[in-house]
Amino acid sequence: MNLVVNGDAEAGPGGTAEPVHSVTGWRIAEGAPALIGYDVGQGYPSVSDPGPAPRGKRFFAGGNAPRTALVQDVDLPAVGPTGRGPVDAGRVRFTVSAWLGGYATQEDGARLSVEFRDATGTPVALAVLGPVTAGERLARTGLFERSATAALPPGARTARVLLVLTRAGSGQSNDGYADAISLTLSADKGKP
């Protein structure tokens, strides 16, 4: 189960290139996010550009601010096969994945990080994805998958998800793009 709410940018206001004032499931920590439809055109990623499949109708973008940041705090499950008991026994793994990208040769970018914290708020694990450079995109407009998986340390209780969309240089449009953001836990059956 994906623990990130609205990681696919499908819920709430949006659909155009205009920034929105609220994003379902997320707190706008900085900037002016836009949830852009793949059908908007104007050079934004379309259904035919690289991206997740299926990709729904919309993706996250940085809007018109040089730096846009969205935050989501996640309570990790208290019970179940990935609940506190298995976590504290060292038998749970996490996987963070996202599709991150930008526009053509520009170095606008998107970075997703997930900081896992213990009950006191101290970081105990970290996953950082992206930003995907223009070189890594081969100068193609679009989104590209990045993921990380690791053991969830005993004592982990919450996760803070941070999506940062950045504009390189001057200009108006912040063309850091993200979609299909996911955090999942799995019971670790043993050593891989």
Add this chain to the structure above:
Amino acid sequence: MKLNRRDLLRAAATAGALGVAWPLAGGLSPAQAVEAAEELGASYDPAPFTLGVASGDPTPTGVVLWTRLAPEPLAAEQQLPEVVEVRWVVAEDRDLRRVVARGTAPASATLGHSVHVSVDGLQAGQRYWYAFSALGRRSRLGRTRTAPVGPVSKVRFASANCQAFHGGYYAAHRGIAREDLDFVVHLGDYIYEGGPVTGPRGNGTAEDFSLGDYRRRHALYKGDPSLREAHAAHPWFLTWDDHEVVNDYSSAGGGAPFLQRRAAAYQAWYENMPHRDGSDATLPDPQIHRVRRWGDLLELTVLDLRSYRSAQNLPDGTILGARQKEWLKQGIDRAPDAWHCWVNSIMLSQLRGRPGGGFMFTDQWDGFLSERKDVLTHAHRSGLEDLVVITGDWHSAFIDDIRPDFDDTSSPVIGTEFTSHSISSNAYSPAWNAANGPRMGAANPHLQYFEGNRYGYDLYEVTPERWSTHLRVIGDLRDPVSPVSTLTTFHVDRGTVGAYEDRATKNSPAQYRRD
């Protein structure tokens, strides 16, 4: 396996170095890199606690304890399980018998097998000892202290900055470790990210870009036993400057390749520092700026002059960023009756190179004129008194009067800035200092003192009546046990503005004195 001397020299030649291989040069195995580091005077604690222990951010009820498991300190990743359980203990005695807190913490490969333990429930103003154990081994003993509350008759602390490994041995940190201190402040340039470097302790060309690169760099620096000793002896407060990432950087408008690099550098910094992150922060972007109090005597305002700055020399440029600037101004408005010390990585005071000339460096506050004037004018209008700013970066000692408008000598003096010698990063030549000290003095009426021929740290003794800054200097960068002496001492009396030099050291060598 011992490193074959011929292989070592071959690697040195490959790296373009002279004499001894640079430990971070390509082509060396982690074990060979350690051998090369040892050739340059490095040594490491027994595995897995090779990098030692540290404590930081003391409050009246707690402190952050740090260690990092690194059996192969100069490897980018450790051959360890993904998560290793680390035990920790805090006690009132050095034998760890009167235990007041203990627990376990996970060391995750995703954070370089580092551990940050936020210990709470301690007594204010008390000394404690601590240690870690993992994988059947125990770390060295660390000593720390909590902040006091209420009336405080004295605080004694030191500041360190600019510690290029290649620049020389850390005799200054050895001195800091041996001082009777409440805490240490690091003002930044804890590491240098590389590129061609040359100095008394090695020549290298490797430059850091990836997380693994920066991890290895931090591990090389912690190979100096005096740095580990200073961390184990006292709790530290920390800020950073540019070389924790790359020279003179601003993140404004940075593209994806730079932001990848910055994230790697920031993460490695966190992994290797006794830093307590702000609750509103999220790694890999730690939150540095904070206010801490040492009883009723000292308010310490730690500034971050790197994370949120704009480009230099813009009419509306910012070195603090809008949020930190607002936070600082609100702090000024609420300031208690105490000494106010701003922990400031890079020079606040104006510095022209010669009369009628331009600013020497606009990477410092001179590149953010409007913001400096705004903040200092706000401090003046708010009636902030007893302001002392402690600064690093310059590799030389300066003492300046702080004025809201440095070009207007009728502008009131509202505080003093002490810019400290470096631990080991190279200063200008004695000839340059001799020629330019008087020029800078003539060009900057607020400049009171300049000395650039020495290395060391500043030691601050603060009472309700007087602030004293002792310029502690070493004799020789090439000597790891070079003795420390006091070059001179300046005082600021409470309730007055302006520093004055202690009579006993007024004839000490300097390249400029105003009086």
